Amino acid sequence: MPLLEIRNLSVDFATASGRFRAVDGVDVTVEPGDLMAIVGESGSGKSVSMLALMGLLPWTATVTADKMEFDGQDLRSLSARAKRQIIGRDISMIFQEPMSSLNPCFTVGFQIKESLKLHTSLDRRQRQDRAVELLELVGIPDPAKRLNAFPHQLSGGMSQRAMIAIALACQPKLLIADEPTTALDVTIQAQILELLTGLQQTAGMAMILITHDMGVVAETVRRVSVQYAGQKVEEQPVEDLFDDPHHPYTAALLAALPERATGKHLPTIKGVVPGQFDRPQGCLFSPRCAFADERCRTIVPPRQPQALGQALCHYPLIDGVPQKSQEVTA
Amino acid sequence: MSTANPSGTSPETGPTTGPILTASHLTRHYEIGGGAFKKPAVVRALNGASFTLTPGRTLAVVGESGCGKSTLARVVTMIEPPTEGELSIGGKLIGPEGASRDRDLRSMVQIVFQDPYGSLNPRQTIGATLMEPLKLNRPEVKAEEREARAREMLELVGLRPEHFERYPHMFSGGQRQRVAVARALMLDPKILVLDEPVSALDLSIQSQILNLLVDLQDRLGLAYLFISHDLSVVRHLADDVMVMYLGRPVEQGPKEDVFAHPRHPYTRSLLSATPVADPRRKRNRIKLEGELPSPLAAPPGCPFNPRCWKATAECREAFPPYEGGVHSYACYHPLDADETMEALADAP
Numbered sequence: 001m002p003l004l005e006i007r008n009l010s011v012d013f014a015t016a017s018g019r020f021r022a023v024d025g026v027d028v029t030v031e032p033g034d035l036m037a038i039v040g041e042s043g044s045g046k047s048v049s050m051l052a053l054m055g056l057l058p059w060t061a062t063v064t065a066d067k068m069e070f071d072g073q074d075l076r077s078l079s080a081r082a083k084r085q086i087i088g089r090d091i092s093m094i095f096q097e098p099m100s101s102l103n104p105c106f107t108v109g110f111q112i113k114e115s116l117k118l119h120t121s122l123d124r125r126q127r128q129d130r131a132v133e134l135l136e137l138v139g140i141p142d143p144a145k146r147l148n149a150f151p152h153q154l155s156g157g158m159s160q161r162a163m164i165a166i167a168l169a170c171q172p173k174l175l176i177a178d179e180p181t182t183a184l185d186v187t188i189q190a191q192i193l194e195l196l197t198g199l200q201q202t203a204g205m206a207m208i209l210i211t212h213d214m215g216v217v218a219e220t221v222r223r224v225s226v227q228y229a230g231q232k233v234e235e236q237p238v239e240d241l242f243d244d245p246h247h248p249y250t251a252a253l254l255a256a257l258p259e260r261a262t263g264k265h266l267p268t269i270k271g272v273v274p275g276q277f278d279r280p281q282g283c284l285f286s287p288r289c290a291f292a293d294e295r296c297r298t299i300v301p302p303r304q305p306q307a308l309g310q311a312l313c314h315y316p317l318i319d320g321v322p323q324k325s326q327e328v329t330a
Numbered sequence: 331m332s333t334a335n336p337s338g339t340s341p342e343t344g345p346t347t348g349p350i351l352t353a354s355h356l357t358r359h360y361e362i363g364g365g366a367f368k369k370p371a372v373v374r375a376l377n378g379a380s381f382t383l384t385p386g387r388t389l390a391v392v393g394e395s396g397c398g399k400s401t402l403a404r405v406v407t408m409i410e411p412p413t414e415g416e417l418s419i420g421g422k423l424i425g426p427e428g429a430s431r432d433r434d435l436r437s438m439v440q441i442v443f444q445d446p447y448g449s450l451n452p453r454q455t456i457g458a459t460l461m462e463p464l465k466l467n468r469p470e471v472k473a474e475e476r477e478a479r480a481r482e483m484l485e486l487v488g489l490r491p492e493h494f495e496r497y498p499h500m501f502s503g504g505q506r507q508r509v510a511v512a513r514a515l516m517l518d519p520k521i522l523v524l525d526e527p528v529s530a531l532d533l534s535i536q537s538q539i540l541n542l543l544v545d546l547q548d549r550l551g552l553a554y555l556f557i558s559h560d561l562s563v564v565r566h567l568a569d570d571v572m573v574m575y576l577g578r579p580v581e582q583g584p585k586e587d588v589f590a591h592p593r594h595p596y597t598r599s600l601l602s603a604t605p606v607a608d609p610r611r612k613r614n615r616i617k618l619e620g621e622l623p624s625p626l627a628a629p630p631g632c633p634f635n636p637r638c639w640k641a642t643a644e645c646r647e648a649f650p651p652y653e654g655g656v657h658s659y660a661c662y663h664p665l666d667a668d669e670t671m672e673a674l675a676d677a678p
Contacts, residue, residue, distance in 0.1 A: 186600060191618070218607045220605075239609045253534060257533070264544050267537065269534035
């Protein structure tokens with residue numbers, strides 16, 4: 001049984017200029033101990049879909065899903081109180097800006113012990129010991145002393161380690177890491193990614209990494225889901241995705257990587273991500289797609305089978321060639 | 331289409347022309363803190379950088395936060411004078427006494443900032459933004475000509491004529507960065523300082539801006555000082571690379587040499603830490619221990635010694651002298667050929 005199963009998740013925001021659909025029919029399945037990534041550019045809804053799962057969206061958001069199950073429990077029907085028992089204990093999340101996600105008024109130790117106090121039955125002494133243990137686990141030197149440090153006394157890398165310690169405090173079954181290294185320098189990024197994957201393996205928890213960095217994806221995860229304009233356009237194991245992307249968007253994104261460039265000019269994706277008022281009728285990627293035809297522009301594309309990376313496309317690519325014939329089979 | 335260089339100077343291209351900018355031992359210190367009884371602390375933000383910029387070529391400066399990249403940009407654009415060292419732009423010398431108020435000199439160097447959302451005035455139309463540098467620096471240019479030049483520039487950077495009347499909030503990040511580039515080019519500069527111009531942009535937009543920069547350099551013969559922390563972008567765009575660590579250049583040389591045969595351990599670990607978009611590639615990654623020291627308390631000797639796996643006693647005593655010719659490095663224990671071959675397998 002999957003640890004997390006989300007079917008047809010949509011998130012609408014009520015804005016002054018009307019409804020805006022940020023997430024559009026996204027499916028996410030995570031097995032216990034899984035390590036997957038959701039990649040996409042800004043506005044692809046990758047963070048919003050996970051925030052919807054955590055219940056962290058503002059009141060302007062309307063979340064709908066056909067199914068939203070975590071560990072056998074239906075998250076949609078749970079009361080807020082019951083949901084709080086799960087969120088923060090069994091599912092936890094770390095964010096992009098370590099500096100702004102820690103509370104500047106309280107010590108790191110207080111913030112770690114706060115989540116232990118809420119979710120476990122440990123007494124004061126045990127919480128202290130566990131907090132020291134956690135800081136040691138995430139590689140903060142001199143942990144007993146650092147518990148009394150305030151966030152401003154820590155560097156960016158150290159703050160992110162402290163955030164990870166808070167997230168891991170109750171041994172979650174699922175950790176969602178939302179761009180955990182984007183604000184960090186590359187040598188620190190390498191340290192944090194190594195820490196996260198190491199902990200993921202030893203603790204046997206599942207991890208969803210949200211990122212826009214294809215390099216980080218390639219080196220870290222096993223499975224990748226690609227999102228575009230709120231829709232999941234493709235999902236594949238990481239090697240297959242980089243070898244043979246089936247959705248034209250994934251292919252174009254990979255081709256635009258400077259390190260894959262052959263000449264002075266990079267291949268580009270023309271145009272920009274559709275906004276609230278210029279959402280195309282058929283395939284959302286059709287105005288920017290090199291292979292789009294009339295059918296793409298008018299008819300919403302079907303979901304292709306697993307063998308074609310579940311690509312949301314009329315003409316999925318095989319070895320970079322669109323399969324224009326009707327009988328597209330694996 | 332007509333060139334955006336109406337002042338009559340023909341664009342110089344090719345590496346045969348001499349350098350347009352020469353910097354030797356460029357240093358910038360800041361004093362911070364201090365009080366009635368306390369001596370102010372000195373931050374050595376930039377410590378002895380020497381390099382040249384040549385028309386039609388790109389020098390990339392790479393390094394992590396606090397390495398002095400942005401201070402370098404401020405000194406080169408004459409926003410701040412160097413504390414020590416000499417900067418010569420187009421044959422004119424700028425010493426520690428500061429940049430002159432020479433408008434011609436200042437208009438030779440222009441800058442594009444990282445954040446296209448913060449660097450454009452939200453209350454000015456794109457047209458007004460583009461015409462402002464001319465208004466301030468070339469008061470003799472008539473209003474009609476100003477507008478004509480601004481419209482011409484808009485076309486050059488790939489924007490449409492109707493964008494002239496619009497405001498920055500109506501544009502996407504990539505389009506705003508095009509406006510920022512256009513504004514920098516309004517005074518026909520010879521040198522463009524690009525301070526992380528694509529790091530705030532999405533991947534699909536990033537490639538559009540990088541292509542634009544390549545085209546403009548070809549067409550106008552600009553010299554680029556390209557500041558970035560993204561090694562894969564640097565590898566794509568640069569001709570020469572300068573790697574900095576805590577205010578000091580630790581290695582510099584032609585791109586091919588630095589990427590293929592890094593001699594400084596820091597360059598090697600930077601290459602190794604950069605993720606590569608190839609899941610099948612098995613790399614033996616160098617794990618750097620510890621964090622960047624604060625520039626306020628830079629360690630004595632080579633600043634990299636507390637994190638370096640090759641450091642010995644002499645590294646802790648004095649900063650190593652620069653060695654090598656075109657490809658120079660400052661290290662007592664430079665990597666040998668075997669180690670640089672490993673680096674080749676690791677490079678992004």
